Amino acid sequence: MNLLEITLGIMTAVGGFVDISELVFAAQAGSNYGYALIWVFALATIGIMVMSEMSGRIAAVAKQPVFNLIRHRLGLKLGLVTLIASLVSNLITCAAEIGGTAIILHLLTGAPMLLMAVAMLAVLIATIWILPFKWIERAYGLLGLVMIVFAVALVKINPPWGAIAAGFVPQVPPGLSTGGMIRFAYFGVAIISAVMFPYEVYFYSSGGIEEKWGFKDLPINRLTCIVGFALGSLLSISILSGSAQLFAPLHVDPQLPGSAALQAELPMGRTGLVLALLGMLFAVAGAAIETCLANAYSLAQFFGWEWGRHRKPWEAPRFTIAWILLFLLAFAIVATGVDVMRLVEYAVLFSVLVLPLTYLPLLLLASDRHFMRAHRNGMLANGLGWLYFVVIVAAAVAAVPLFLLTSGGQG
Amino acid sequence: MRLSALIGLPVLDASGRRLGRLHEIRAMDGKISELVYGSAGLFERLTGRAQPTTIAWSRVARVGAKAIELD
């Protein structure tokens, strides 16, 4: 194994882990419930590790990206329902990410948000057009490592480490009213959805095909998923913990992404604030690219078009038109002026509804002796895979009632 | 004739009794050799595992628009 490749892969996974939804929900979870939702982040992170590792393994062994096998296993009708649902969910998520970058750029420059959204759109399109796949992924993943400033800021404010450690134990805060319990449950479901967004699996598995993964890449796949996502999750948990330490005592509810950046400003001054905003910008911009490409991959794989950024844009023309149009559609949503935070809530809601349809074919194919041969799921992968399938079905069933009962987590 | 027109058709025995729904057709060297029928088509599709009820194509008496009749 090439140590440089492994290190870059892990660091890309770390820097690319956080997106606008995790940012917002981590900060709000901390300010509303202290450290009590850390265990949900940990639980969901293990889930995305399990599912991503399977999807990467399928890409390396069976050379099948997720949406090919969704259509093959679910059939045309149910596959089309899954495609449409995931297109809608990813499009809303992409719009939320673009809107999020516009907010961050507005905070950094003072320029109008819509103008910043246009500028960001141009940069994102140029990124995918110019760069080959590996560098699209790495550019934003490595730049997103600036988010480490949140972990540094947390250390500097000397939080109660015992309380943070205790947060990893499954718990419900004592003394919550019925309404409070329902809202806590909503946050739990939202965090599961935000961490286990289906676009991550579509992007990761298609990325494995783009990079022509084979048997020799199975260890790097496992390392990236376990180490990379674990470290990335610790960044989210740093944001949650910083929010718990700084905002909760003041009853400040950080509704906007910019508020989370204050966690770095308070201990580290202006430098901390700028670094936090830059880290968020790169992480969220990277997520915008991933959600858009995930949708383009899904369309192309479902209909059998040539796809991928390992081809030049004119060598996969329908795929190219798809990702450009999807970016424009996402931008159009932002341009309507809809509140970016509402987009985040809808993204999380729609995504959790799509999750079971995404993961079931993945789970079944990862155990398929014919396709996976000696690399099919062992007992641990199967056990964890089915356990998480039950968790996401439960989350999907609970999502809409909880969303409605809490008005999208507002109360 | 299309595959999609056959899949899901009821399979009837010689007396017209319904045996199940057709959910898989197997071919050997391009020639249809076996039918697989049962009650759980989606399960078969999802798991990729063959259902147990398989019959040779030679037992098919008639392929109609609404059913497949065995001899």
Added chain:
Amino acid sequence: MSPRDRIQLVGGLLDLPILDIEGRYCGIVDDVELEEADDELRVKALLVGPGAYRGRLPAWAFNLLCRVAGARITRVPWDAIERVTGAVVLTVSAATCGLHRSEDKARRLIPRGGAM
């Protein structure tokens, strides 16, 4: 698996992606055409294109899709298949089977240049 081997038409062929001889994706097996001859039923061709969804989708969904994507069907002869694995691999190029048209039309809209 070669087309001469035992193949499951639903579980092992339908809805698989199609790769041409140059390794390029050029469609999905949207349906399979069968023909009766000499008391045998044989696989004649793979059907590719939105027109092949008739019978697989409810009528309203099929009509809506055809308004958007057209009702084209392209036939890929059975003997143009080299092997069937996780995809159907052809012995010919997409252009030979007529599977290149949509991609060629789209290509005219994409400028060349600027990409690494």
